[in-house]
Amino acid sequence: MPNTIRTLIILLALLPGWQAQPQSPAPDSLSKKTYSYFISKLASDETDSLDGLAYSAAFLSKAKREHNPAMIAEAYKSILHQSEGPQKMIYADSMVAAALQTKDNAAIGAAYLTKGVVYYNARKYIKALDNYIIADNYISRTDDDYQQHKVKFNIAQIKYYLGYYDEAISLLRDCVTYFKAEDDRAYLSSLHSLGLCYNRTGRFEQCNSINILGIADAKRLGIPQAIAHFTHSEGINQYSTGNFESAIAKLQVALTGLEGSGDFANQGAAWFYIGKSYWALGKPDMAVPYFIKVDNVFTGNNYLRPEWRECYELLIDYYRQNQDLKRQLYYIDQLLKADKELEAGFKYLSGKIHKEYDTKKLLRAKSDIEQSSRSGKMMAYMVIGALIFIIILIVLRHQRVKMRDRQKFDELMQHTATVAPKSRKNTDTLDINPDVVASVLRQLEKFEEKKKFLQPDMTLNRLAAMFSSNTKYVSQIIAHYKNKKSNDYINDLRIDHVVGLLKAEKKYRNYSSKAIAAEVGFSTQQHFSRAFRAKTGISLLYFVEELNKKGDA
Incomplete structure (x- = not known):
């Protein structure tokens, strides 16, 4: 139902004397109903859309009449669940405002959690995370372990979508342990998300173990829908390990289980990895139909995952090789739209996505194709010119990269000590007891001197435990005095240590x-390689090669 009609029904339902259509309960007949009656009706599967709006409106009217903020918040929550588009956020704001009047931590936390879900469904992940954190602040003051872990799960989902996989893993492990005894579906959802994070961080064996356990527990618990999701996860995991035939088989099985579910996100992911598997097997003609299905998900549902961007690059290359200018131009346009969508929804990840075609190159290629279509005579000249231009660009880029890498190498060679950066001076003050700050800084100094950062699985949680403090204080102090996040702080110390080892002892260069x-x-090797490049600006291989050249000179 269009938003305007929904709004009109709610507003009319709040007016005295308004009568609903015969098939819907009239507000006059609902005015003396209890709150439990409304909550029961709204939770019933038998309540249709029109009745639901009438019940919600009468529910809200009663709560406002009786000045009951807790029930006002509940009424707005029921209305937002029946609304669409921008109206959802309007009702979410009203729900939070009413919850705040209750002064009840549980009610306020639940309201912010719901508002976060609204943002999450709108793919506004940063705003969703902000509201989840506020919800956690309130719910953590209650004894409601279930709600606390529900917030943790939702925060973990955001962390996953934004690429903070290690942080998501820490939260999801806790959720798996808690929900296993409390909520079967929440347990399986947490387990599934944990497996996805393991895959993203290159822990493929752990992902495989999670998927095997998930399928077994889904069967044991009688939740067959979850089997398709774990099979889907394992298909992607098989692709990640280069088992392309197995990946195709498992993802096809998963798609059968997802039929009719409306789960276009997981269907799109399955089609993407099936297409990628066929492409890796040297069967582009079999891959392309699956990439087109991914495009249909983007076009029909305005949904796109960052990794799906690659299918557009492959489609452009495929149709370029087949000299199909019309389709090549179409997928260039689609890739431009995809980049715009990813930049808006995944700002954190957009800079990390490998892009064979950047925006300028796409626009240039689009212009070339359009001009070629208008003038057949000029096609050969334009293609030759474009190729020459691209070659020049590649050569220039290669030269720039070589110069940049050499400069980075020289900068590294000028540093003779592998020490952590000095604590920066900052005139701002932390809202932490100065004695606590001083204690943590002393322990950080010892931590660096004794090279405890070399211990495996060193995380913020372990640091806080070592310092007899909490993660919030330690992360704030590191950010304030070291000018970086805790994970980056630990990784940078390790990379500085590696640089020193490689410069000082030749044997490590053979490792x-x-x-x-x-x-x-x-x-993992992948984590190390990313951290080395992020800290030094060059790859480990290049650094070792240049060290060896310098030694031979």
Whole structure:
């Protein structure tokens, strides 16, 4: 039902004497009903859309008449669940305002949690996270363990979508442990999300173990829908480990289980990885139909995951090789739209996505194709010119990269000590007891001197435990005095140590990157490689090669 009609029904229902249509309960007949009656009716599967709006409006009218803020908040919550688009946020704001009047931590936390879900469903992930954190602040003051873990789960989902996989893992492990005894569906959802995070961080064996356990527990608990999701996860995991045939088979099974569910997000992911698997097997003609299905998800549902961007690059290349200018131009337009969507919804990740085609190159290619379509005579000249231009760009870019890498290498060689950056001076003050700050800073100094950062699985939680403090204080102090996040602080110390080892002792230059990663406490080679490039600006391989050249000179 259009938003304007929904709004009109609610407003009319609040007017005295208004009568609903015969098939819907009239507000006059509802004026003396109890709150439990409304809550029961609104929770019933038999209540249709029109009745639901009438019940919600009468519920809200009664709560306002009786000046009951807790019930006003509940009424607005029921209305927002029946609303669409921007109206949802209007009702969410009203719900929070009413909850705040209750002075009840549980009610306020629940309201902010619901508002966060509204933002999450609108794919405004940062705003969703902000509201989840506020909800956690209130709910943590209550004894409601279930709500506390519900907030943790929702925060973990945001962390996953924004790429903070290790932080999500920490929260999800806690959720799995708690929900296993409390809520079967929440347990399986937490387990499934944990497996996805393991895959994203390169812990493929752990992801596989999670999926095997999830399928077994879904069968044991009688929740067959979850089997498709764990099978889906394992299909992606098989792709990640290069088992492309197995990936295709498992994802096809998962798609069968997802039929009719309306779960376009997981269907799109399955089609993307099936297409990628066929492409990796050298079967582009079989891959393309699946990439087109991914585009249909984006076009029909305005939904896109960051990794799906690659399918557009592959489609552009495919149709370029097949000299299909019309489709090539279409997918260039789609990729431009995709970049705009990703920039809006995934700002944190957008800079980390590998882009074979950047926006300028896409616009240039689009212009070339359009011009070629208008003038067949000029096609050959334009194609040749474009190729020459791209080659020049590639050569220039290669030269710039070489110069930049060399500059970064020289900068690293000028540093003779592998010490952590000095604590920065800041005239701002922390809202933490100065004695606590001084104690944590002393312990950080010892932590660096004794190289405890080399211990495996060193995290913010472990730091806080070592310092007999809490994660909030430690993270704030590190951010204030070290000018970086706690994970970056630990990783940078490790990378500085690695640089020193490689410069000082030649034997380490013969180690594999996996062996060096283990030597300095990284859980995976991939994490180590990313951290090394983020800290130094160059790859480990380039650094070692240049060190060896310098030694041979």
